[in-house]
Amino acid sequence: MVFNSLTFLVFFACVLALHSLPLRWKTRKTNLLLASYLFYSAWNPPFVILLWVSTVVDWYAAQGLVRARRQAARHAWMLLSVVANLGMLVYFKYGQFLLESFSAVMASIGVAYHPARYDIVLPVGISFYTFATMSYTLDVYLRRAAPARSFLDYALFVTFFPHLVAGPIMRPTELVPQFAAPRRASAQQLRFGLALMTLGLFNKVVLADSFLSRAAERVYDATAAAGTLDAWMGTLAFSGQIFCDFAGYSTTAIGAALCLGFAMPDNFRFPYAAVGFSDFWRRWHITLSSWLRDYLYIPLGGNRHGPARTYFALMTTMLLGGLWHGANWTFVVWGGLHGVYLSTERLLRARFAHYRPGPVAFVGLGILTYTLVNVTWVFFRAKTFGKAWSVLRGMVGGNTDAVPILPTFNLCMVAGIVAALLLTHWYMRSRTLEAVLARTPPLIIGMLWGLMLFAIVAAQGDGSAFIYFQF
Amino acid sequence: MPLSTSSSDTNTDAYARQTASDRPGVAQPVPERPVPARRWGAILVGAVALFGVLIGAWELYWRASGVGPGTRNGFGLWAIQRRRIDDGEGNATVLLGSSRLHFDVQLPVWERLAGKAPIQLSYGGTSPMTAIEDLAADPKFTGHLLVGVAPELFFSGGGFGDGAARYTHKQSPAQRVGQWLSMYLVEPYLAFDDPDFALATVLKRQPWPARPGKHWFMDVRRLAIYTRDRDAWLWPKVAEDLRYRELARDIWRESFTDYPGDPTPAERIKTAQEQIERMVKAMALLRSHGVEVLFARLPSDGEYLAYEDRAFPRAQTWDALLAATHAQGIHFQDYPQMQGFYLPEWSHMTRSGAERFTAVFYGIVEENFWHAGGQDALPTGTSATP
Numbered sequence: 140m141v142f143n144s145l146t147f148l149v150f151f152a153c154v155l156a157l158h159s160l161p162l163r164w165k166t167r168k169t170n171l172l173l174a175s176y177l178f179y180s181a182w183n184p185p186f187v188i189l190l191w192v193s194t195v196v197d198w199y200a201a202q203g204l205v206r207a208r209r210q211a212a213r214h215a216w217m218l219l220s221v222v223a224n225l226g227m228l229v230y231f232k233y234g235q236f237l238l239e240s241f242s243a244v245m246a247s248i249g250v251a252y253h254p255a256r257y258d259i260v261l262p263v264g265i266s267f268y269t270f271a272t273m274s275y276t277l278d279v280y281l282r283r284a285a286p287a288r289s290f291l292d293y294a295l296f297v298t299f300f301p302h303l304v305a306g307p308i309m310r311p312t313e314l315v316p317q318f319a320a321p322r323r324a325s326a327q328q329l330r331f332g333l334a335l336m337t338l339g340l341f342n343k344v345v346l347a348d349s350f351l352s353r354a355a356e357r358v359y360d361a362t363a364a365a366g367t368l369d370a371w372m373g374t375l376a377f378s379g380q381i382f383c384d385f386a387g388y389s390t391t392a393i394g395a396a397l398c399l400g401f402a403m404p405d406n407f408r409f410p411y412a413a414v415g416f417s418d419f420w421r422r423w424h425i426t427l428s429s430w431l432r433d434y435l436y437i438p439l440g441g442n443r444h445g446p447a448r449t450y451f452a453l454m455t456t457m458l459l460g461g462l463w464h465g466a467n468w469t470f471v472v473w474g475g476l477h478g479v480y481l482s483t484e485r486l487l488r489a490r491f492a493h494y495r496p497g498p499v500a501f502v503g504l505g506i507l508t509y510t511l512v513n514v515t516w517v518f519f520r521a522k523t524f525g526k527a528w529s530v531l532r533g534m535v536g537g538n539t540d541a542v543p544i545l546p547t548f549n550l551c552m553v554a555g556i557v558a559a560l561l562l563t564h565w566y567m568r569s570r571t572l573e574a575v576l577a578r579t580p581p582l583i584i585g586m587l588w589g590l591m592l593f594a595i596v597a598a599q600g601d602g603s604a605f606i607y608f609q610f
Numbered sequence: 611m612p613l614s615t616s617s618s619d620t621n622t623d624a625y626a627r628q629t630a631s632d633r634p635g636v637a638q639p640v641p642e643r644p645v646p647a648r649r650w651g652a653i654l655v656g657a658v659a660l661f662g663v664l665i666g667a668w669e670l671y672w673r674a675s676g677v678g679p680g681t682r683n684g685f686g687l688w689a690i691q692r693r694r695i696d697d698g699e700g701n702a703t704v705l706l707g708s709s710r711l712h713f714d715v716q717l718p719v720w721e722r723l724a725g726k727a728p729i730q731l732s733y734g735g736t737s738p739m740t741a742i743e744d745l746a747a748d749p750k751f752t753g754h755l756l757v758g759v760a761p762e763l764f765f766s767g768g769g770f771g772d773g774a775a776r777y778t779h780k781q782s783p784a785q786r787v788g789q790w791l792s793m794y795l796v797e798p799y800l801a802f803d804d805p806d807f808a809l810a811t812v813l814k815r816q817p818w819p820a821r822p823g824k825h826w827f828m829d830v831r832r833l834a835i836y837t838r839d840r841d842a843w844l845w846p847k848v849a850e851d852l853r854y855r856e857l858a859r860d861i862w863r864e865s866f867t868d869y870p871g872d873p874t875p876a877e878r879i880k881t882a883q884e885q886i887e888r889m890v891k892a893m894a895l896l897r898s899h900g901v902e903v904l905f906a907r908l909p910s911d912g913e914y915l916a917y918e919d920r921a922f923p924r925a926q927t928w929d930a931l932l933a934a935t936h937a938q939g940i941h942f943q944d945y946p947q948m949q950g951f952y953l954p955e956w957s958h959m960t961r962s963g964a965e966r967f968t969a970v971f972y973g974i975v976e977e978n979f980w981h982a983g984g985q986d987a988l989p990t991g992t993s994a995t996p
Contacts, residue, residue, distance in 0.1 A: 433630075
């Protein structure tokens, strides 16, 4: 079920009530585990089996890793986990993509190969929970963490419903210890958790779905080419939509966990105020970027083996990170562009090591970063390269005969919301939400909270899925 | 990828905390999630109070505008009716068209006359073709199919509700529960709970200055009231409020005008032929599992009728459809008793008119087609003229 639905509202109220009963801690954890399976199976019940497979394989792989005395045996247990998890991911998510790509390669050398249609439904959130479970065995393999002592705690770590389908991607060391001792949210945590959930849903239901998504759809799903204004406004709309959608999900998830007494890590830190791309990736989807860094970039050599190896590791990480988002070459290009940006930034930092931008240059570099990030969003949002080139051509003024696509209403909404978003990100650039709230008069907080609640209900969201569910 | 720290800001935030991006290559610790030092109890009470006032005012505003609580007509509601066919009612009579068949045929009247209400699968603003293909692919459907032909929609394809069949087959358990919760716990009590009164829709309909260079079409406004079994009738405001009625007519008028980029007459007819070909294929499947199909062209009036006659000439659309499918049909212009009803915005009848019309229409169907002799009662490929 999705957070922005009546079903979740009732489900969450039941979970909260159940979790607050004076039951044994093990019983309450079992309740949370069963509730999480119910949460997942509410999409498509048979796919719970995949979740169980992933859970059980990694549990036994970690046990095997601990028992193994020879390095070869440790490798074997680690590989079992990686192959099982990535195997499922490849089969369900990339099967069609691989077949199509293979056909294209065959066609390019004159061989006509037409595979049967690979008609398989993508299990929701598979990219997220396979990364979470893999981090468990990989941490044990890398001797960063001891395996969980209780299967219940471990299974709950994998399945805990707030993070299950779209993150934040939790590490076992972040969550398993929280299941060791009884936890129940304090009254303050419960109320603040509810406030965070309201903020997250406001981002999703009101800003992303009600006001930004339509403008992005009109431009990116149109058959006609977009002129300069439309191409930019459609892309800016998507930049706002994807942030409000995904950060909204993360904030709601963090709030839901807090209502139950658990802490989840930040996943976003006002990324559109980033200055430079390494800064951007410290602020955007933090739990994925740090996962890729720890389990891909560093094992590939990181920055410890000279510049050539560093750039290779960087590009490989970003290309695979792009592919993680979706089974389409447009996502690979999106990742590749970020890899090029990061590599270029690295080169420039080495070349101009003593350069310190002044205030104007600092803001200018921030605007440049945001602009280049928007260029990458074109490939992320466009379904085909043809559409991506068409929008990019529009953005540089190449579609001179284009007719207007967006009406004044959409233009005003996109301009207003994206401007407000950017100003907020820059204001919050080196602040936390908690610090700002601690200085804001309670009356203002209450009014904003009430207004957001009203806007969520009045917006009448259609329960549309979060964008990242498809990944 | 976080390779270095680029921010040069001085962080004086008392709640500042590190994230995984600050701790490369190590086990990540339990996250910190501090609660700001505020009186959250009082804040929550204030927020809920303000929300209550605002939502109460919003509800009162819509009720004062003549709106009452009702059923939302969405894919979830459609899916409930569609599933009846697979859940033991495969031999039922199904009504499948656009808004005219939906609003002008009243299920209680039909039920009174036939002893059983039909399943209403029509969807406003939508060609029924995709849903017909869905039924054609379902061998469990063996009953009678009454297809509504609103020329502009039927012979163009697509529309708002085109995804309803696909949604039904992919509907998750959570969505089914959500539909039930909405139908029984929300919709009966809240007047503003209607897509027409959603915040973004209301804002969009304000008089924004027009952007030069393209005609911006108005959205179709609320036209009907629905029940849980998808019975529907024209919203009385359309007939009683002259300004609203004129607005509804203005919205239709927009589609009567040809704008740059609209299909040419030749393109329109080509599309119509494609839709007829789709229907021919669907008919073969429907007949293979014993379904009897009857087409119905319900009344339109005024400028709407003139537009339909001009853009979708009967000979090239309706007559061609019947000839190609070897099926029978009821065209309102062939039956004097189907004419003379009041259509406030030229396309749909008032509720009382629809009740009278249903009785007339059912009588024609019953007497000339399904019960009186079935498909062989009249030469195929023609309208049955009384």
